[in-house]
Amino acid sequence: MKKLLNKKNIISIVSAALIYILITYLVSSGILSRHYQSLLVPIGVNIILAVSLNLTVGFLGELTLGHAGFMSVGAYAGCLFTVYANLPVYIEFPIALMIGGLVAAIFGVIIGVPALRLKGDYLAIVTLAFGEIIRSVVTNLEITGGAGGLKGIEKTSNYTIVFVIALITIVMISNLVHSRHGRAICSIRDNIIASESVGINIVYHKLLAFVIAAFFAGVAGVLYGHNLGILKPSTFDFNKSIEILVIVVLGGMGNILGSIISATIITLLPEVLRGLSDYRMLIYAVVLIAMMILNTSPKFAEFKENIASKLKGKRSKGKGDGNVTIRG
Amino acid sequence: MGFIQQLINGLELGNIYALMALGYTMVYGIAKMLNFAHGDIIMVGAYTLSLVMTNVGMPPIIAILASVVVCSILGVVIEKIAYKPLRNASPLTVLITAIGVSYFLQSVALLIFGSNKRKVESAITMQGISIGSLELTGVSVVTLGVTLIIMIGLTLFIKKTKLGKAMLAVSEDKGAAQLMGINVNQTISITFAIGSALAAIAGVLFVSSYGFVGPYTGALPGIKAFVAAVLGGIGSIPGAMLGGILLGIIESLSKAYISTNLADAIVFGVLIIVLLVKPSGLLGKVRMDKV
Amino acid sequence: MSLLEVNNLTIIFGGLRAVDGFNLKIEKGQLYGLIGPNGAGKTTVFNMLTGVYKPTSGKITLDGEDITGKSTIEINRKGIARTFQNIRLFHNMTVLDNVKVGLNNQKKYSVGEGLFRLPRYFKEEKEMDEKALALLSVFDLDQEKDFLASNLPYGKQRKLEIARALATNPKLLLLDEPAAGMNPNETAELMETIHFVRDRFGMTILLIEHDMKLVGGICEEVTVLNFGKELAHGETSKVLNNPEVIKAYLGE
Structure with missing residues (x-):
């Protein structure tokens, strides 16, 4: 137990508890309007999606454009289960979450085994293609309710459940990253040839990252479905995958805390800037381009390092979990 | 409709894909990047055509020229602003930027023109041809001709001209090309200009046969054109032509005999199978990584 | 029995015999040098030893086990680790x-x-x-x-x-131009380190190097490669004074 209670973990646990207490206070006191309360679940769902996508994009260094596809598969699997199984909620819902995650993970294996032989642009396009295929098939199936959507899903998701699941996701992904398997995944990102030369099984570790990311995307889908009460195939299109990608990129690739903060901002943004809602897509586009150019620019890297060393004082040089600068 | 007519429909569609794929393959082959925004440049070309013809009231030929000029300039500007700073960045960075550019063009079009599709008069006034019970529209005859001319023209341009050879050199090795006195930045700019000009022509022909343009008009055809380019072997000019036509035929036959809704899924399925079985495409070359 | 035995190793790239009938025998604990002019095929030999390239023909035996044509990952697990000419760190x-x-x-x-x-x-x-x-x-x-x-x-x-590379617990360590880009002081320090690694871990080391001072200073035996073929092999001081070898390095 001593190892679990180091300084860093205690800070994390305390801050998670404080955030939860703060949310509960804001909700129960009525400071948070109903409208903003309704955004708490979507924020949590986006955090799960972003943290899991960060595993493939940020830590493994492979761009996948089909995250919404995994979310959709998980959502339909989990929601169909609760629609058809008539069990008490406290039994039904955890099972639905597991089913959603597992079905998405199975799709992760089915898609990952062939697709991960490809790299870079081809992998991105193939995952995009798979996402679109899933969407077409879901639209044409009867059991999923087709284009009209799957209706009558119980609205079980509330902010407490989503908070707990998001927390579990964050802990799991961060545990993975700090284990030997996570180091192997990061080594593939940094230099695949060197990684092979020290005996890392590339295919296995790529698939591992891909499947775990798919699992959590599926879980997020189940939460999403049980929040809205209806699932439509058009929700899980290419644009949803891009939105999650924008969150990951804005928060910093390979930065879990960044993903959490950025998921919160991006989910609130259209609501806070009501008048700017027409400009949402434009803002996403500019964010993507600007972040990529800035992260590549050596001057900006220097600037960031200066800020970081000022903030951190003594432990300046190159330490920490900061953003990944990916080089060619 | 008979099978032969379906094949002809597929050929019409396939020619447009081929034309788009030519631009894709050229930029990918030389600048070594997936220009995700290629489809959206097609959309800009289509809007330009419509504006110049309908709002300014110019004859089609002027409108076509205008859209070629606008798209070429746009291509070069995009390259200068968004892609050039990333010359030495990882493929992941470049790809995310290209997606950003695609999104940017779509959202700007959405802000200017709104989400409603705009009706476009055909820029091609040629009469259709009918042979027996089979019909070929004027647009598809023109498209076939234009695609063939461009394919042959591009091949000759790259093989015979100094600039074309410079492009080949840049595609092989940017550093070495620079040392040989080739202006790499200028060569890549010209590549983007030509690629975007091709996108403009594709846009003109696409709306001429489709009749409408909206902010997302280019997105799906753009991705399909990439599929066509990959199918034929990315970087290969005849490959783009072959891939485009095959893709058009597959799509049109799927729509006729399997399901309209699943046609896109089938097209993407074909891409996945091709990439897994023959990642270099039908006419592509195999490359080896150097350690 | 030698730790590493390479027999008649050949690789052909589209008609070019990059390495042709290459033989090598390294005993356990030896510090062995592989030298030769640029483009002689030294790194290609390394790439075949570590499974990056599959040899066209020939046989590689590590500690009595045939490892020819195995994957990089398997070969590392069998006991060969390497460094790279252009440093590849995470x-x-x-x-x-x-x-x-x-x-x-x-x-x-x-x-x-x-x-x-x-x-x-x-x-x-x-x-x-x-x-x-x-x-x-x-x-x-x-x-x-x-x-x-x-x-x-x-x-x-x-x-x-x-x-x-040592962390993977190898039997044989391959160093590809470890002194490239180093100044004489750094090279001298590196020589000490390599020596130390051999003595401390009982490691067998095969290295590619252009710095003749380093090769002469630490390698017990060397093989000289020229145009993909072996030019000479044997005790370092003798090989380095061989007129054929000097000619290959300096030209006619």
Whole structure:
């Protein structure tokens, strides 16, 4: 137990508890309007999606454009289960979450085994293609309710459940990253040839990252479905995958805390800037381009390092979990 | 409709894909990047055509020229602003930027023109041809001709001209090309200009046969054109032509005999199978990584 | 029995015989040099030994076991580790983590044990930390263990690459131009380190090098490669004075 209670973990646990207490206070006191309360679940769902996508994009260094596809598969699997199984909620819902995650993970294996032989642009396009295929098939199936959507899903998701699941996701992904398997995944990102030369099984570790990311995307889908009460195939299109990608990129690739903060901002943004809602897509586009150019620019890297060393004082040089600068 | 007519429909569609794929393959082959925004440049070309013809009231030929000029300039500007700073960045960075550019063009079009599709008069006034019970529209005859001319023209341009050879050199090795006195930045700019000009022509022909343009008009055809380019072997000019036509035929036959809704899924399925079985495409070359 | 035996190794790239009928015998504990002019095929030999390229014909035997044509990963597990001519570190990872990636295959805890932080995770992670730190201190890198690998100075990056290779617990260590880009002081220090690695770990080392001072100073035997074929082999001082070898290096 001593190892679990180091300084860093205690800070994390305390801050998670404080955030939860703060949310509960804001909700129960009525400071948070109903409208903003309704955004708490979507924020949590986006955090799960972003943290899991960060595993493939940020830590493994492979761009996948089909995250919404995994979310959709998980959502339909989990929601169909609760629609058809008539069990008490406290039994039904955890099972639905597991089913959603597992079905998405199975799709992760089915898609990952062939697709991960490809790299870079081809992998991105193939995952995009798979996402679109899933969407077409879901639209044409009867059991999923087709284009009209799957209706009558119980609205079980509330902010407490989503908070707990998001927390579990964050802990799991961060545990993975700090284990030997996570180091192997990061080594593939940094230099695949060197990684092979020290005996890392590339295919296995790529698939591992891909499947775990798919699992959590599926879980997020189940939460999403049980929040809205209806699932439509058009929700899980290419644009949803891009939105999650924008969150990951804005928060910093390979930065879990960044993903959490950025998921919160991006989910609130259209609501806070009501008048700017027409400009949402434009803002996403500019964010993507600007972040990529800035992260590549050596001057900006220097600037960031200066800020970081000022903030951190003594432990300046190159330490920490900061953003990944990916080089060619 | 008979099978032969379906094949002809597929050929019409396939020619447009081929034309788009030519631009894709050229930029990918030389600048070594997936220009995700290629489809959206097609959309800009289509809007330009419509504006110049309908709002300014110019004859089609002027409108076509205008859209070629606008798209070429746009291509070069995009390259200068968004892609050039990333010359030495990882493929992941470049790809995310290209997606950003695609999104940017779509959202700007959405802000200017709104989400409603705009009706476009055909820029091609040629009469259709009918042979027996089979019909070929004027647009598809023109498209076939234009695609063939461009394919042959591009091949000759790259093989015979100094600039074309410079492009080949840049595609092989940017550093070495620079040392040989080739202006790499200028060569890549010209590549983007030509690629975007091709996108403009594709846009003109696409709306001429489709009749409408909206902010997302280019997105799906753009991705399909990439599929066509990959199918034929990315970087290969005849490959783009072959891939485009095959893709058009597959799509049109799927729509006729399997399901309209699943046609896109089938097209993407074909891409996945091709990439897994023959990642270099039908006419592509195999490359080896150097350690 | 020799630790490494290479018989008649040949690779053809589209008609070019990049390496042609290459033979090599290295005894356990030996420090062996592979030299030759640029483009002679030295790195290609390394790439075949480590499974990056599949030889067209010939046989590679490590410690009595045929490893010809096996994958890079399998060959590393059988006991060959290497460094690269152009340094290949995991540049966004810390110095310590670079070495821990090398230790990866010696530990057994599963993904689940890592995800849920079960006891074996803590036990094995602690062992890895200790072993990695011990290795880093050999190379005088323990002070920089929390630096990102990309922030190390050049000479230390080369050392870290050797430490990472050693972490995989190899029988044979291949060094591809370890002194490239180093000044004479750094080279001298590197020679000491290589010697030390051999003595301390009883390691067998095969190295490619252009710096004749380094080769003459530490290699007991060398093989000279020219245009993909062996030009000479034997005791270092004799080979380096062989007129054929001098001609190959300096031209006519």
